[in-house]
Every structure is written in structure tokens, then in C-alpha cells.
Amino acid sequence: MTKAAAKKPPRNPMEDLLRMDRIPHIWCPGCGIGTVVTSFAEALKKNQEDLDKVAVVSGIGCTGRVAGYVKLDSFHSTHGRAVPYATGLKLANPEMKVVVFSGDGDLSGIGGNHLIHAARRNIDLTIICVNNFNYAMTGGQVAPTTPTGANASTAPFGNFEPAFNLPYLLESAGATYVARWTSLHFRRTTKSIQEAMNKRGLSFVEVIAPCVTLYARRNRLGDGLNLLKYYYDNSEIQHGADTKGLDISYQGKLIVGKFVDKEKPTFLDAMNTHMHNVLGDKFVPYGENK
Numbered sequence: 001m002t003k004a005a006a007k008k009p010p011r012n013p014m015e016d017l018l019r020m021d022r023i024p025h026i027w028c029p030g031c032g033i034g035t036v037v038t039s040f041a042e043a044l045k046k047n048q049e050d051l052d053k054v055a056v057v058s059g060i061g062c063t064g065r066v067a068g069y070v071k072l073d074s075f076h077s078t079h080g081r082a083v084p085y086a087t088g089l090k091l092a093n094p095e096m097k098v099v100v101f102s103g104d105g106d107l108s109g110i111g112g113n114h115l116i117h118a119a120r121r122n123i124d125l126t127i128i129c130v131n132n133f134n135y136a137m138t139g140g141q142v143a144p145t146t147p148t149g150a151n152a153s154t155a156p157f158g159n160f161e162p163a164f165n166l167p168y169l170l171e172s173a174g175a176t177y178v179a180r181w182t183s184l185h186f187r188r189t190t191k192s193i194q195e196a197m198n199k200r201g202l203s204f205v206e207v208i209a210p211c212v213t214l215y216a217r218r219n220r221l222g223d224g225l226n227l228l229k230y231y232y233d234n235s236e237i238q239h240g241a242d243t244k245g246l247d248i249s250y251q252g253k254l255i256v257g258k259f260v261d262k263e264k265p266t267f268l269d270a271m272n273t274h275m276h277n278v279l280g281d282k283f284v285p286y287g288e289n290k
Contacts, residue, residue, distance in 0.1 A: 017041040017051075019071050026065060030224020032183030032209025033063055036130050037070070039186055039207075040101070043193035054097045057086040059106035061137045062211075063130040066101045080110025083118045086125050094268060094287035097126070097197055104131040104145040108164050112144065119173035121267040122201045128193065129166065129204065130183075132211040140214030147250035151218040166206050168243040171260050176201035178243065178260035183209040184232040185256065192258060201266050208254065221251075 012020065018041070027033050044054065051072055058067035060079035067074040073096075077085040082102045090098045100107070107115050107129050118125060133150065135141040140153040144164040152159055167178045177199040179192040189207055196203035208231055210216065216227045231254055239257040246255050265273065268287040275283045 014038070014041050017044060017071055019069055022069055025069060027062065028213045030212040030228070031062070032132075032207070032212075032228050033066070033130050035183045035186060036063075036128065036189065036207045036209065037066055039189040040066075040070075040099075040128065040193055042190045043197065046190070047194050047197060049097065049197070053095060054099065055086075055089060056099050056101050057082045057089065058100070059102045059111060061103040061106045061135070062132065063101065063103035064106055080106055080112075081114065082106065083111055083114035083125070083127070087114075087118060087123050090124055091268070091287070094124070098124075099197070100125055100127040102127075102129065103136075104129055104133070104164075104166070105135045105143040108166060108169070109135075109144045116169070116173045119170050119175045119202045119204070122174055122176060122264060122270075124200055124266045124268065125202055126193070126196045126199075127202070127204045128196075129206045131166065131206055131208050132215065134211055134215050136211040136214055140211070140218060145248070147248055149250040150215070153214070153218070163248060165243065165247045166204075167246045167259050170202075170204045171243045174202065174264075175204050175260060176262050176264055177203035177258075178206075179204070179258040180206040180208065180246070180256050182228065182232045182235055182254070182256065183207055184228050185235070188256075195258075195261070199261070201264060208248075208256075 055073040056067050056070050057075045058064040059077050059082040067076045082100045086098045086100045131145050133146050134143050134152055142152045142154045142159050146159045149158050170178050177196050181189045192205045196205050212224050212227050221227050235254040235256045237257045238255050243259050272285040
């Protein structure tokens with residue numbers, strides 16, 4: 001072995017999927033976002049996805065930075081607008097598998113209306129939402145998912161607002177696939193992302209990864225892995241559970257699992273069917289049914 005070969009660093013197993021020139025990343029030590037990115041990368045490998053036909057769209061925030069680290073066609077959109085950008089991309093190029101990878105504040109707060117209507121229309125997108133319970137990048141403010149009673153920079157005496165139950169919201173709006181895991185449920189998260197990417201229609205995977213810096217410190221919940229492990233240890237798998245009962249209480253039991261997996265026409269299916277009924281054989285089906 002030559003000296004040059006001996007000095008060559010070992011090849012990172014994720015090098016084909018990550019922009020190594022942008023490493024190290026900005027996420028805090030112990031943050032669960034990196035683990036979710038690894039689950040996503042593993043899902044791409046296991047599904048043997050054609051990486052030239054996969055695109056990632058994200059918004060603003062800690063999780064929103066994912067688009068800049070993956071070695072895929074990616075778009076870092078404005079705050080709350082990841083879903084409409086992804087919708088436009090999918091409709092312009094239906095052969096692409098479009099993944100929205102962003103945080104709870106970006107998707108359900110600033111971009112909540114877009115999220116609801118994408119599910120209502122059943123746009124063929126996969127949405128991965130890393131729920132860290134606050135607006136972490138901008139100072140730890142209360143988010144739509146901050147558990148009632150938790151301390152935040154804009155709720156120093158405890159949050160009194162009810163939090164969104166995201167699986168219930170997505171199922172009610174019309175999503176065809178809904179699952180929730182913690183960032184330490186690595187293999188289960190990977191499998192859910194695989195299933196979600198193979199599902200036609202709006203698929204949604206929520207991954208619980210409480211902010212280990214702002215949320216943890218303000219609530220005195222320990223550091224890094226200890227915080228993530230608390231939610232992992234206090235989780236209970238209930239596949240097919242009624243999403244109405246999936247609210248997340250402050251430091252309470254967490255229900256995880258695959259809750260929704262059904263078939264229904266996508267937005268393009270509905271459009272093609274309707275236009276064929278109106279125009280008959282003159283109409284040439286668009287997109288997935290072309």
C-alpha cells in the first residue's frame with residue numbers, strides 16, 4: 001500500500017447522497033434531524049430510486065436546510081412555501097418523485113394552508129415533517145406543535161395553546177398515507193419513508209425530534225440523546241390507531257405507528273377523469289396516465 005493510499009480517508013457510506021463539500025452541517029450535537037436524513041437516504045437505497053428522478057423541496061428552518069445537503073435536485077423555498085413549490089414541480093414533471101422535507105413550523109404554521117389543500121387535492125407528494133416542537137432556528141418560539149404546558153421563548157410561563165395533532169389534520173384533509181415515529185425509530189422511519197414514496201397521493205411521515213438546544217434547555221429536559229431517548233422510551237406503537245387520539249401531551253406517552261394507508265384518486269387522476277368525461281376521446285390524459 002502506498003503512503004497516499006494509506007492516508008486516504010475512509011469513504012463515507014452516504015457520500016453518493018450527500019453534498020460532502022457542505023459538511024459539517026449546521027445542526028446542533030444530538031439533534032434528531034441528521035438521523036432522519038440518514039433514514040431518508042436508506043429509504044432511497046432500499047427502494048433503488050433513480051436519483052435523477054427524485055427531487056427534494058424544503059422551506060425555512062433547521063429541517064429546511066436538508067435540501068442543501070442532499071445530492072439530489074433540490075429547492076430551498078421561502079418560508080412556508082415548500083408545498084406549493086413542490087406541487088408545481090410535480091405537475092410540471094409528473095415522472096419526478098417529489099419529496100417535501102421540512103419542519104413543523106414551516107409546514108403546519110407558516111405553510112399550514114398549503115399543507116391542508118395539498119392533502120385535500122391528494123397531490124402526489126411525499127412530505128417528511130421533522131417535529132421539533134418549536135421554531136428552533138429563530139429563537140425557540142411557540143409553534144403549532146408545542147405541547148400545552150411546555151416552556152418557550154414566547155411562553156415563558158408555559159404554553160396555554162392547544163397543539164396541532166398533525167396525523168389527524170392530514171387524515172381529515174385527505175392524505176392517503178400517514179405515519180409517525182421518533183427519530184430513534186430509525187428502521188421504522190426508513191420503512192415508512194419507503195412506503196410513502198411508493199404511495200400514490202399525498203403521503204405524510206411525521207418524525208418527533210424535540211429541539212435539543214432551545215426546547216430542551218428551557219424545559220430542563222436533559223441533553224441530546226437523553227431527550228430523544230425519553231420520547232423513544234415513552235412511545236407506544238399502535239398501527240391503525242384512530243388519529244383523533246394522537247395528541248402529544250407534555251412529557252406524556254407518545255403514540256407512534258402507521259395510521260393511514262388507503263387508495264384514492266390523485267389530483268391528476270381526478271383531472272384526467274373529469275376532462276375525459278367532458279371532452280371524450282378528444283382529451284389526451286396528462287401526466288401519470290399519459
